[in-house]
Amino acid sequence: MEEASNVSRYLYTLIVLFLIWLALTASLDPQELTFGLILSAIVAAITYPIFTTRGLANLHPKRVTYAIAYVPYFLWAMIMANLDVAYRVLHPKKPIRPGVVHCKTVLKTNPGKLSLANSITLTPGTITLDVDGDDYFIHWIWVPDEVLSAKSEEEHVERASENITRPFEKFLKVIFG
Amino acid sequence: MNALAALGEALVLIGTFFYFLSALGLIRMPDVYNRMQTSTKSATLGSLGVLVGTGLWAVGDGLSWAWFVKATVIAVFLLLTNPISAHALIRAAYKSGIPLWQGSVVDKYREHIEAKASPGAAESESTEEGGEE
Numbered sequence A: 001m002e003e004a005s006n007v008s009r010y011l012y013t014l015i016v017l018f019l020i021w022l023a024l025t026a027s028l029d030p031q032e033l034t035f036g037l038i039l040s041a042i043v044a045a046i047t048y049p050i051f052t053t054r055g056l057a058n059l060h061p062k063r064v065t066y067a068i069a070y071v072p073y074f075l076w077a078m079i080m081a082n083l084d085v086a087y088r089v090l091h092p093k094k095p096i097r098p099g100v101v102h103c104k105t106v107l108k109t110n111p112g113k114l115s116l117a118n119s120i121t122l123t124p125g126t127i128t129l130d131v132d133g134d135d136y137f138i139h140w141i142w143v144p145d146e147v148l149s150a151k152s153e154e155e156h157v158e159r160a161s162e163n164i165t166r167p168f169e170k171f172l173k174v175i176f177g
Numbered sequence B: 001m002n003a004l005a006a007l008g009e010a011l012v013l014i015g016t017f018f019y020f021l022s023a024l025g026l027i028r029m030p031d032v033y034n035r036m037q038t039s040t041k042s043a044t045l046g047s048l049g050v051l052v053g054t055g056l057w058a059v060g061d062g063l064s065w066a067w068f069v070k071a072t073v074i075a076v077f078l079l080l081t082n083p084i085s086a087h088a089l090i091r092a093a094y095k096s097g098i099p100l101w102q103g104s105v106v107d108k109y110r111e112h113i114e115a116k117a118s119p120g121a122a123e124s125e126s127t128e129e130g131g132e133e
Helices: A006-025 A030-051 A055-059 A061-090 A110-121 A153-164 A166-176 B003-028 B032-060 B066-095 B108-117 B121-132
Strands: A099-104 A126-132 A135-140
Touching: A006 A030, A006 A055, A006 B066, A055 A061, A061 A166, A061 B003, A061 B032, A099 A153, A099 B108, A110 A126, A110 A135, A110 A166, A110 B066, A126 B032, A126 B066, A126 B108, A135 A153, A135 B032, A135 B108, A153 A166, B003 B032, B032 B066
Parallel strands: none
Antiparallel strands: A099 A135, A126 A135
């Protein structure tokens, strides 16, 4: 993971904090904007070493576009997840076949792994139990036949990753590198 | 009453329906992992619906757009933090040795922990005991 210069990291933190201030106050009064800028500058000076390691490179247009495209994709997956939950909870026979499966990811950075874990938790039938390096351990409410019947460990990992992590990785790989 | 307020009311209704599903899931599911599974997802989407719906409803009733913006900020904050708390709870449940439901089919995490602990035989034994309780 490449380290950006301190100035670029500081500016990135400042921009993010100022955007949050804008949304929280929801006003464009110049007095509010000035005070928000001063407060963001102070907070950014204290927190930028732990907030980001890549600085302004995070605002690369391609990354921002993918991040915006990811929002409706993710919300759709989340709505499907809730319909799935509704089906399992309301069905009189409770169609569940839970188990803990093992997945691998291709993501390298920590923010990427965090957002993948969050996305997994909020999408159909899966919840992240633990992350250890590249390995994800995921509690699945309905382990499908093709994963259950896998002969070897590699096949199991391959099939589980195909179902769980691949759909998000194509976005997150670009957003978080 | 206008279109915006009606949309807000519909979203609040959908949100409360998912809250209801979340509470029902807590009663119906057999073990802590499945309960976590059903309650986290429904409660998160339910909160999103209720918060965004409240914002739209307020704007539709003639209040300022600040209502909608602030409600959306809260919704985004909840969306980012809810899965992390669920992950922390489910991991703590596993580490403190709560067993999976007897109908569970695979447990790769147990194998992973044992493989990691196998150099020190004493440690592997203690994790096994913790899991059986």
